[in-house]
Amino acid sequence: MAPRVLIADKMSARAVDVLTERGVEADVKTGLDRDQLIEIINDYDGVIVRSATKITEKVIEASERLKVVGRAGIGVDNIDVKAATAKGIIVMNAPSGNAITTAEHAISMMMALARQVPQANASTHAGKWEKSRFMGMEITGKTLGIVGCGNIGSIVAERALGLKMRVIAFDPFLTDERAVQLGVEKVSLDDLLARADIISLHTPLTDKTRGIIDAAALAKTRKGVRIINCARGGLVVEADLKAAIESGHVAGAALDVFEEEPAKENVLFGMEEVVCTPHLGASTTEAQENVAVQIAEQVANYLLHGAVANALNMPSISADEAPRLKPFIKLAEQLGSFAGQLTESSIKGITIEYAGDVAEMNTKALSSALLAGLLAPILTEVNMVNAPIVAESRGMAVDEVRQSKRGVYDTYIRLIVRTERQQRSVAGTVFSDGKPRIIQIKGINMEAELGPHMLYVTNEDKPGFIGALGMALGDGGINIATFNLGRQERGGDAIALIEVDDTVQPDLLAKVRALPHVRDAKFLTF
Numbered sequence: 001m002a003p004r005v006l007i008a009d010k011m012s013a014r015a016v017d018v019l020t021e022r023g024v025e026a027d028v029k030t031g032l033d034r035d036q037l038i039e040i041i042n043d044y045d046g047v048i049v050r051s052a053t054k055i056t057e058k059v060i061e062a063s064e065r066l067k068v069v070g071r072a073g074i075g076v077d078n079i080d081v082k083a084a085t086a087k088g089i090i091v092m093n094a095p096s097g098n099a100i101t102t103a104e105h106a107i108s109m110m111m112a113l114a115r116q117v118p119q120a121n122a123s124t125h126a127g128k129w130e131k132s133r134f135m136g137m138e139i140t141g142k143t144l145g146i147v148g149c150g151n152i153g154s155i156v157a158e159r160a161l162g163l164k165m166r167v168i169a170f171d172p173f174l175t176d177e178r179a180v181q182l183g184v185e186k187v188s189l190d191d192l193l194a195r196a197d198i199i200s201l202h203t204p205l206t207d208k209t210r211g212i213i214d215a216a217a218l219a220k221t222r223k224g225v226r227i228i229n230c231a232r233g234g235l236v237v238e239a240d241l242k243a244a245i246e247s248g249h250v251a252g253a254a255l256d257v258f259e260e261e262p263a264k265e266n267v268l269f270g271m272e273e274v275v276c277t278p279h280l281g282a283s284t285t286e287a288q289e290n291v292a293v294q295i296a297e298q299v300a301n302y303l304l305h306g307a308v309a310n311a312l313n314m315p316s317i318s319a320d321e322a323p324r325l326k327p328f329i330k331l332a333e334q335l336g337s338f339a340g341q342l343t344e345s346s347i348k349g350i351t352i353e354y355a356g357d358v359a360e361m362n363t364k365a366l367s368s369a370l371l372a373g374l375l376a377p378i379l380t381e382v383n384m385v386n387a388p389i390v391a392e393s394r395g396m397a398v399d400e401v402r403q404s405k406r407g408v409y410d411t412y413i414r415l416i417v418r419t420e421r422q423q424r425s426v427a428g429t430v431f432s433d434g435k436p437r438i439i440q441i442k443g444i445n446m447e448a449e450l451g452p453h454m455l456y457v458t459n460e461d462k463p464g465f466i467g468a469l470g471m472a473l474g475d476g477g478i479n480i481a482t483f484n485l486g487r488q489e490r491g492g493d494a495i496a497l498i499e500v501d502d503t504v505q506p507d508l509l510a511k512v513r514a515l516p517h518v519r520d521a522k523f524l525t526f
């Protein structure tokens, strides 16, 4: 059955074209309220939104089928990424398609502020010809302070330098090299506030950036400063900005985004010094086409091929590597699951060894799959998306080791699990048939393919064990599909990994455990 995607906000029709061309069913239903969305969300494998539709925890909770939320744009503050992660739903955005357009809007806003274009326009249309009322500010030689010098902030910086401005930037993650490359001066926030003639905000809205321009920050700015916000409402405390404009300290502000959107009312509305647009930053034909195509391609690639790009809660897997990675993801999951089902005490830490070709693959994705397999038997609601966070929150140390080929196998993954009581290891490989095999357990070599029902027996290598086990299973009505044996040395520790056709019930398992030479027996499912 073809995957189905809901397009819940108005966007370029190219999104539908791209999805349908690739064999994904697309429905466009915009303007749904929360309850309407909850009612239909179960009909879809994916949903694509812009900033209007809120993908809240309630929507996520209601969705049993949803696998991916796509954002046709950058900011994902309308999506509960945490709730999606917990449920294994990938959240992806289109991080570059509207950056230029948004940067251009910030520059337009700066020009509009400097020359009071909107006010002069309204006045002229009204037939007033107020030539002496609109005295502007020349931009050349002025200092632009950019808060948040990422994708958009960098483009604004480049454009502003072209306008012969001096550009200073505050961004804790901006490297010295990047600042030099861009031609901006890296400064502290206080320095920026003290020196900038114009301040333009380009950070996401986070706990750290919320209210970054408040009364205290404004008090540190130069008299006559102008503020531009084309990032997110909430970065500027609107009431504080209003007060600073009224006092004459701030000369003007240009706002594309507001604390509450859609902004039908706002404390800043009606102020002569304030230029507003209704969240138009990304609204050009070019940008809208870019983000619609990009997100539709990403969502389709994920639903059809398991390729992951620009996800906020999952390592990337390219469309090229997805098919090659697939059997190794299965192997990693199986290794994790095998160890997880055997582990009875809390896991202190694990080491994942990637040897040979697999060491050159996307080990981040493989480790996520392995952790999901490992934690799934212990915890509910764990998956490849949230497993690394779950492991971290449980204080589980995860070490990755990459090494060149060792031993007879070209490539293999070995998992070592350390619990309070013991250390356990299991290794596997993928054969040329694309099927994963377990090749070593506790250092004992074997070659076993895991089926849905497996019996794992540890025993002493003594004559009679195999016959007794076969009899016990036969008496219990259990058919053996495959039988894999391995031992440390003659007469030493031995293991048997047996695929059976049905569930081995606890009473039969107890009988197997009671057989001579058996140390332990576990029934495992995959």
Ligand SMILES: NC(=O)C1=CN([C@@H]2O[C@H](COP(=O)(O)OP(=O)(O)OC[C@H]3O[C@@H](n4cnc5c(N)ncnc54)[C@H](O)[C@@H]3O)[C@@H](O)[C@H]2O)C=CC1
Residues within 6 Å of the ligand: 073, 074, 075, 076, 095, 098, 099, 102, 147, 148, 149, 150, 151, 152, 153, 170, 171, 172, 173, 174, 202, 203, 204, 205, 206, 208, 209, 230, 231, 232, 256, 257, 279, 280, 281, 282, 283
């Ligand atoms: N008005 C509109 O229509 C649009 C608004 N946006 C918004 O623009 C914002 C920036 O987008 P991008 O440049 O693509 O994001 P980005 O992630 O490339 O850049 C954000 C930058 O902010 C920096 N940053 C994070 N915390 C900071 C802090 N506490 N102080 C200073 N800098 C900090 C980061 O290091 C990063 O360099 C986002 O909030 C996005 O939602 C994006 C597109 C359209």
Ligand SMILES: O=C(O)C(=O)COP(=O)(O)O
Residues within 6 Å of the ligand: 050, 051, 052, 072, 073, 074, 075, 076, 098, 279, 280, 281, 282, 283
């Ligand atoms: O991409 C972003 O972050 C934006 O803010 C653009 O929002 P929009 O898609 O125009 O509702």
